[in-house]
Amino acid sequence: MNKLNKIFKEKKNRISSLFFTAGFPSLDSTIPILKTLEKEKIDFVEVGMPYSDPMADGETIQNSSKIALENGMNLDILFFQLEKAKDEISIPMVLMGYLNQVLKYGVDKFCERCKASGIETMILPDLPIFEYENFYKEKFEKYGIQSVFLITPQTSEERIRKIDALSETFIYVVASASITGVKSEISEKQIAYFNRIKEMKLKNPTMIGFGISNKETFDTACEYANGAIIGSAFIKMISESKDYLKEISNWNFTN
Amino acid sequence: MKYKVDKNGYYGEFGGAFIPELLYPNIEELALNYERIISSETFQKKYIQLLKDYVGRPTPLYFAKRLSEKYHVPIYLKREDLNHTGAHKINNTIGQILIAKHLGKKRIIAETGAGQHGVATATVCALMNLECVVYMGAVDIERQAPNVARMKMLGATVIPAKSGSQTLKDATNEAIRDWIGNPEDTYYLIGSVVGPHPYPDMVAKLQSVISEEIKAQLLEKTGTEFPTKIIACVGGGSNAAGAFYHFLENKNVELIAVEAAGKGIETKETAATSQIGDMGILHGSKTLLMQDEFGQVIEPYSISAGLDYPGVGPLHAHLFQSKRATFLNATDTEALEAALELTRLEGIIPALESAHALAVLSKINFKKDDVVVLNLSGRGDKDLATYQKYLEHEQAK
Numbered sequence: 001m002n003k004l005n006k007i008f009k010e011k012k013n014r015i016s017s018l019f020f021t022a023g024f025p026s027l028d029s030t031i032p033i034l035k036t037l038e039k040e041k042i043d044f045v046e047v048g049m050p051y052s053d054p055m056a057d058g059e060t061i062q063n064s065s066k067i068a069l070e071n072g073m074n075l076d077i078l079f080f081q082l083e084k085a086k087d088e089i090s091i092p093m094v095l096m097g098y099l100n101q102v103l104k105y106g107v108d109k110f111c112e113r114c115k116a117s118g119i120e121t122m123i124l125p126d127l128p129i130f131e132y133e134n135f136y137k138e139k140f141e142k143y144g145i146q147s148v149f150l151i152t153p154q155t156s157e158e159r160i161r162k163i164d165a166l167s168e169t170f171i172y173v174v175a176s177a178s179i180t181g182v183k184s185e186i187s188e189k190q191i192a193y194f195n196r197i198k199e200m201k202l203k204n205p206t207m208i209g210f211g212i213s214n215k216e217t218f219d220t221a222c223e224y225a226n227g228a229i230i231g232s233a234f235i236k237m238i239s240e241s242k243d244y245l246k247e248i249s250n251w252n253f254t255n
Numbered sequence: 256m257k258y259k260v261d262k263n264g265y266y267g268e269f270g271g272a273f274i275p276e277l278l279y280p281n282i283e284e285l286a287l288n289y290e291r292i293i294s295s296e297t298f299q300k301k302y303i304q305l306l307k308d309y310v311g312r313p314t315p316l317y318f319a320k321r322l323s324e325k326y327h328v329p330i331y332l333k334r335e336d337l338n339h340t341g342a343h344k345i346n347n348t349i350g351q352i353l354i355a356k357h358l359g360k361k362r363i364i365a366e367t368g369a370g371q372h373g374v375a376t377a378t379v380c381a382l383m384n385l386e387c388v389v390y391m392g393a394v395d396i397e398r399q400a401p402n403v404a405r406m407k408m409l410g411a412t413v414i415p416a417k418s419g420s421q422t423l424k425d426a427t428n429e430a431i432r433d434w435i436g437n438p439e440d441t442y443y444l445i446g447s448v449v450g451p452h453p454y455p456d457m458v459a460k461l462q463s464v465i466s467e468e469i470k471a472q473l474l475e476k477t478g479t480e481f482p483t484k485i486i487a488c489v490g491g492g493s494n495a496a497g498a499f500y501h502f503l504e505n506k507n508v509e510l511i512a513v514e515a516a517g518k519g520i521e522t523k524e525t526a527a528t529s530q531i532g533d534m535g536i537l538h539g540s541k542t543l544l545m546q547d548e549f550g551q552v553i554e555p556y557s558i559s560a561g562l563d564y565p566g567v568g569p570l571h572a573h574l575f576q577s578k579r580a581t582f583l584n585a586t587d588t589e590a591l592e593a594a595l596e597l598t599r600l601e602g603i604i605p606a607l608e609s610a611h612a613l614a615v616l617s618k619i620n621f622k623k624d625d626v627v628v629l630n631l632s633g634r635g636d637k638d639l640a641t642y643q644k645y646l647e648h649e650q651a652k
Contacts, residue, residue, distance in 0.1 A: 104550030
């Protein structure tokens, strides 16, 4: 059982997760941010691998990726930082990025470095389940790496069932048809969709993300899923703050 | 060897649909329906009629006498520059707008580089009374001002893409993001043989009218349907796909794809993907891609906005890898020289994109019995400012 499975087993609701981009705001900020989030008892984090062409991301994450790349962040450096800090960090991490980064790095090499860094879960939004099943599943599993898939308001019930059967960690419920960091309130239409998912009684826990930005939206999301993920709003906070580690400590959206 | 798409949307190793789940329903809807719609009698009737009466097809296959004399080989120009809106792009937009209508979509989005596809999309949207939003790199908006003005006059909203290199690649990213946010009423009208399956195949099919006509016209002029060489420029590769399509399975026809070398393939400022790229994923398709060792997309460079793209369509990646097509390239300067040459020899001002295809005529050792067809994909009106600058520069020498 991986670290994330354990969390979902022990905690059934209000599971908190934050997304941020590795190498943003500075090349060496990734480990301090992870340590701060662990100290603040965030349940797990998603670490974004900065990419030049993040097609599912809005402006905030695009900008953070651009800055991270300008800072010199790359997969070699990220894995080096994570491996070095491995014994000091126990918060579960999910690596998030685009398939081309994994392909170019080499699927085996990528999985080996994940394993050495203590990473057991990955989200690659542009890896569709057809490709995953046919070409990647076996390889990822060989290294003990689990994939998380997204569902959206447009995903059919049949396909959600299929994704549920393929998933072993959690299902990422995209809150609305949008790229990251766009919507700020949760509409009735979204509530109906969350309810629809809830009533499907999936075998996997669910986490709601995209458009979750503060305590209010986090609370609402947690009524319908096991937890929620904040991304763009967290990155905005980091970029607007002079002392972001302190601000992270002071930011309380879970209580 | 098969050169057309397989049932999973692949050309050999290339192609597929690497899209976020958010786009799955849209792509699935299209993948399940496009072949049926295109082959239906209603579609064919409307499509053929519009191509004839509105676009002005068939475009002539013109025997370029003086150009032929210069290169000692018979050269036929397929005059896609004479299409309504000035390039081959409208063959595709006419077809896709009929598909969008069939699917009941209300809003059309598109990306554009040189602005030719943007204009062709804005044109068919005006014709069909549909809302039109065109994403265009901020840099391209600067260098292709006449086409921006045309799109606006046609009623389209032009949104500058300000991320990355602010060119075609970034305009495509922005269009994809728009589609993610508007999955129900919006149709993404892609302008080239790129993007997730079924786009590369759908666009190739809609452009295949070019090679269909070439066959009939060449038969009439020379007594054979088959040239020995077909030359076309490749950015994403839609005009080349159309010009090659009906010759793909005939190995006696050499397919010559011409990429933009920019300032030279040995420099970093180039868009010759096949020469410096390798396998990767771009805009939802596994293809050849200009990228660094970590898979970050390298920003391309070419004087020609329509060829300024860091990838090629998956069909072309397959043609390159299987050696079915010969990939050549031409620099900015070579393209400018070739444009001037065609203008002075034949009285035809070509688009900068098409000028890249013309530029390889001087690089090929033609055989005695060669018959060459060159796809003149567009006209040069939009490039006059660039040409003027080049002429002034030449005169100052």
